[in-house]
Amino acid sequence: MRRYASVTFSDVKITGPFWTERLDCVLTRTIPSQHAQLAAHGILDSLKLPKPVPPLRIPRNKHNFTTQIFWDSDVGKWIEAAAYALSHRRDAALEAQIESIIDDLEQAQAPDGYLNCWYQEREPDNRWTNLRDNHELYNAGHLLEGAVAYFHATRRDRLLKVMMRYMDHVAATFGPGPGQKRGYCGHQEIELALVKLFHATGIVKYLDLASYFIDERGAQPHYFDLERAARGEPVGAFIQGTYEYSQSHLPVRQQTKVVGHAVRAMYMYTAMADLAAEHDDAGLKRACETLWDDVTRTRMYVTGGFGPSASNEGFTRDYDLPNDTAYAETCASVAFVFWAARMMNLDLDGRYGDLLERALYNNVLAGLSRDGTQYFYDNKLDSDGTQYRWDWHPCPCCTMNVARLIGSVAGYFYGLAEGEIAVHLYGGATSRLPVAGGWVTLSEVSTYPWSGDIALTLEPEDCVRFTLSLRIPAWCPAATAQINGQAVAMIPDKGYLRITRDWAKGDTVTLVLPMRPSRLYANPAVRQDQGRVALRRGPLVYCAEAVDLEVAPQMLRLPAEADLTDIWCADLLGGIITLTAAARKVDTSLWEGVLYRDHPPDERPSPLMAVPYYIWSNRGSNAMQVWLRE
Ligand code: FUB
Ligand code: ZN
Numbered sequence: 001m002r003r004y005a006s007v008t009f010s011d012v013k014i015t016g017p018f019w020t021e022r023l024d025c026v027l028t029r030t031i032p033s034q035h036a037q038l039a040a041h042g043i044l045d046s047l048k049l050p051k052p053v054p055p056l057r058i059p060r061n062k063h064n065f066t067t068q069i070f071w072d073s074d075v076g077k078w079i080e081a082a083a084y085a086l087s088h089r090r091d092a093a094l095e096a097q098i099e100s101i102i103d104d105l106e107q108a109q110a111p112d113g114y115l116n117c118w119y120q121e122r123e124p125d126n127r128w129t130n131l132r133d134n135h136e137l138y139n140a141g142h143l144l145e146g147a148v149a150y151f152h153a154t155r156r157d158r159l160l161k162v163m164m165r166y167m168d169h170v171a172a173t174f175g176p177g178p179g180q181k182r183g184y185c186g187h188q189e190i191e192l193a194l195v196k197l198f199h200a201t202g203i204v205k206y207l208d209l210a211s212y213f214i215d216e217r218g219a220q221p222h223y224f225d226l227e228r229a230a231r232g233e234p235v236g237a238f239i240q241g242t243y244e245y246s247q248s249h250l251p252v253r254q255q256t257k258v259v260g261h262a263v264r265a266m267y268m269y270t271a272m273a274d275l276a277a278e279h280d281d282a283g284l285k286r287a288c289e290t291l292w293d294d295v296t297r298t299r300m301y302v303t304g305g306f307g308p309s310a311s312n313e314g315f316t317r318d319y320d321l322p323n324d325t326a327y328a329e330t331c332a333s334v335a336f337v338f339w340a341a342r343m344m345n346l347d348l349d350g351r352y353g354d355l356l357e358r359a360l361y362n363n364v365l366a367g368l369s370r371d372g373t374q375y376f377y378d379n380k381l382d383s384d385g386t387q388y389r390w391d392w393h394p395c396p397c398c399t400m401n402v403a404r405l406i407g408s409v410a411g412y413f414y415g416l417a418e419g420e421i422a423v424h425l426y427g428g429a430t431s432r433l434p435v436a437g438g439w440v441t442l443s444e445v446s447t448y449p450w451s452g453d454i455a456l457t458l459e460p461e462d463c464v465r466f467t468l469s470l471r472i473p474a475w476c477p478a479a480t481a482q483i484n485g486q487a488v489a490m491i492p493d494k495g496y497l498r499i500t501r502d503w504a505k506g507d508t509v510t511l512v513l514p515m516r517p518s519r520l521y522a523n524p525a526v527r528q529d530q531g532r533v534a535l536r537r538g539p540l541v542y543c544a545e546a547v548d549l550e551v552a553p554q555m556l557r558l559p560a561e562a563d564l565t566d567i568w569c570a571d572l573l574g575g576i577i578t579l580t581a582a583a584r585k586v587d588t589s590l591w592e593g594v595l596y597r598d599h600p601p602d603e604r605p606s607p608l609m610a611v612p613y614y615i616w617s618n619r620g621s622n623a624m625q626v627w628l629r630e
Pocket of ligand 1: 070187313331
């Protein structure tokens, strides 16, 4: 069933200014600073076993839980991000840091292959006794992704071998066979990692284990019930008290609503889409499509954020998308990008690329400061100015997630199928791609997302016939294209312009995706957005920040008839396009000491300037709003 395969990031060179700047920042600033933070917070030290058990660094909460239990995952994610950096540019000092961590992990690994620094240090007798809460397999999944990425980047397989020994242990422990535990993790992640391990090694056992974990989830008798009873705990006495939280309330094929913890959900859907492709499993694909429609039609922020609620870090009700309390965890949008990429491989449908792009350019990028060292965990769409990015977090999951996605962003640009190259993302990239039995070098030059003028040059080794499929974003109804200066009929097929011809050296395709500032409105059922408007230009959603206004954005109104103008500001925030309009501000002068009056406030003219959402909060504490009163 898998019709398209992603072109791995290391086979695509980013050349455009937007992503080059973000990538350089992550490689030169974010990854080194994260290593320093991991060291400063005792996380690297926690890998050094055996040793006397030190005091907890992160105190337990009222559920007796500490996020320190998943420190191994932070290490795994950092190794993965660092491995992407090495694929771009080898760096002896960075490799030495990774090798030193591998020394510790190799040393820590138990003779039977088990490897979990928390359990081995603090609860050696409690292995695999609380899969529901304690992230044992989640930690393994992230270490595994790190190992696979490091192997791809360097061909060094020491960590990969450690993790294969561990996965052999996991495969022997879990499964439907006699004496095996019929368990799976309360925080999905290992499933998608095992698919990567299968791809790296070709060993089917790892794919089978991923399938087992996905298929067993939600089966009765419920494993988490059995495990709880074995621990002697009362029913329902756990952090969320519901299996929706971990999407284990039903077998995955029966799930039709996106519920619970958003990151868990997105990692699980990613693995489901992977397995649908691997096994040609139409039922699993259908489940993915149903869940995709559900979340993107009723539960997604305009910025590509997911999960409005802090209390479960996840989903609530349809159309419940509060702006000032939005959780919209950075990790959830990163994981949504993973899922969308898998869906693009199952089916070349522009809706996947459109929303991948929406999440990537907005909620994901907002998670990292311009200087690459500060982060948002939750991504509000309305702020009174009290939120600011932080340097680190007691639960630093989002930091390495945003780093690993930006470090590998080139891997989302292209897809390959029999006789076809699909271009999903634009922004300036070059790649040498295998197609129709030969090789073609494809160069795409653009300053996307600032301009939609895109120039593609094809250099096949020999003249060759294949299809070049170009995503035409749904926000762009007026796209045009030319081949060697001749207009092409614009008849996109499910969001892609598919051009089949004999391609020769030096052929050029010019694609123009006009980007005009435009207005977006939410379904009236989103009560928080009624009477409000959001602004966008191309893939970017905009917001108003107080620093650019005469008043806080909450005191502004953008009349429906106001024209929007886009302006390139070379000296602002490294060069961005701002949107401006003649807006109206509330006149507060008659409201001094008055709470209620019998007529509304007067308004005065006031200019609006809006900046891309992803770049907000880079100029100090600052009120901000995405959905403006109209
Ligand atoms: O539980 C591990 C990670 O920490 C989750 O994915 C995030 O939501 C945060 O809770
Ligand atoms: Zn996170």
